[in-house]
Amino acid sequence: MAQQIELTNTVKDSQLGQRLDQAIAELFADFSRSRLKEWLLNGKVQVNGEVVTKPRTKVMGGEEIILQAELEDEERWEVQDIPLDIVYEDDDILVINKPRGFVVHPGAGTPDGTVLNALLYHYPNIAEVPRAGIVHRLDKDTTGLMVVAKTVPAQTRLVRALQKKRNFVREYEAIAIGRMTAGGRVEQPIGRHSTKRTLMAVTPTGKPAVTHYRVAEHFREHTRIRLRLETGRTHQIRVHMSYLQHPLLGDSAYGGRARIPSGASEELANHIRSFDRQALHAVMLKFEHPISGEEVEFHAPVPDDMVEMAEALRQDAQEHGLQEEF
Missing domain, CATH: 3.30.2350.10 (Pseudouridine synthase)
Structure with a gap:
């Protein structure tokens, strides 16, 4: 099942005059701007108890923002007991050494037997993280290091660091x-x-x-x-x-x-x-x-x-x- 989330925050006085989509990007920085905007457009954001769907709505400061949304999991992918070469692990990230012949993500011609399928087996909770925490890929026959996020905040920040x-x-x-x-x-x-x-x-x-x-x-x-x-x-x-x-x-x-x-x-x-x-x-x-x-x-x-x-x-x-x- 998808993970239900409900988060509450208050618009800062320093955000006076900001657009709503900009304001929630600062208030809920653990999620990407594109994901927050999608939730906003789909009626998942309330301002002082009222659903607002227009990104350009101006905020004045002091408004209570409630975010109610779903994080889609990866249940459609098969869970498979495939060994992983773990280089490092803590509560938030995982670094693996990928061997040759190991596809990272299911796709056309490779529906299973991938790094993603292995991650779902070894770390069931990673299903709550987009793409099972995969933030960058290696080609099937390229070997070496990949970092995987085990939580949504870690995934969001790693993707942002890569993009910037x-x-x-x-x-x-x-x-x-x-x-x-x-x-x-x-x-x-x-x-x-x-x-x-x-x-x-x-x-x-x-x-x-x-x-x-x-x-x-x-x-x-x-x-x-x-x-x-x-x-x-x-x-x-x-x-x-x-x-x-x-x-x-x-x-x-x-x-x-x-x-x-x-x-x-x-x-x-x-x-x-x-x-x-x-x-x-x-x-x-x-x-x-x-x-x-x-x-x-x-x-x-x-x-x-x-x-x-x-x-x-x-x-x-x-x-x-x-x-x-x-």
Whole structure:
């Protein structure tokens, strides 16, 4: 069942002349402006005992505001006993290390078996939080760190921090195809691909997207890189690296076809050909705890498949006399 909520607050004298939608956004800051406005329009807000549905209604200060609404749960999704790799947990948040092959949210073609289904099993009360507390996603075959909110206030504040790019740092490790000369910044809008509707692309009509990257290690035909997201568009790193003509190793969807260094051993060639996912791992998360305000930072070790791939490329580079610059 949906969770029924009833909250009461009083308009501050300092809010004199504000629009009602602005006033309730300040008074009930644990909820997003869009959700509060929807409740307002649907008659869920009373001012001095009278239902008001017009966002532009002015407040004078001293009015009693009553908010009566429902928080929809996620009961339509199946509850499944799927193990989670917990990096950190407290009463408000959960940080997990997601393995490859694990979809985050049910969708077309993946109705269950997802992180969301697992969260509903391990934390039944998380059904009261929108999207079961999921505030950002990783692609199915991208590994690494995700933060999940266990309460509505934590979810609202984490989403707000992400949207405002405020003290929320996401760092990734990747192996790109080609020898990159230096780090840099990609600022190119990303939207749905014009013909391949399951993919994204750099397009003038897309949403703003910014990715920062730096070179961590050179190999002969590949580069190990570290990246930071300034925005969080779908497939952002994969699309931006493809745009730079340095797609990620193993990312066949965005042009990451196997590139075998000349004179490479058959063992290395087979290793590169058999790497069957994008070489991308969310290695670090840093943000302000949504309730305590304390800065927290989490790390997840690079998974074995990427470690072994980097070591094989490193050995090949050394055997062919490449002097690493870093």
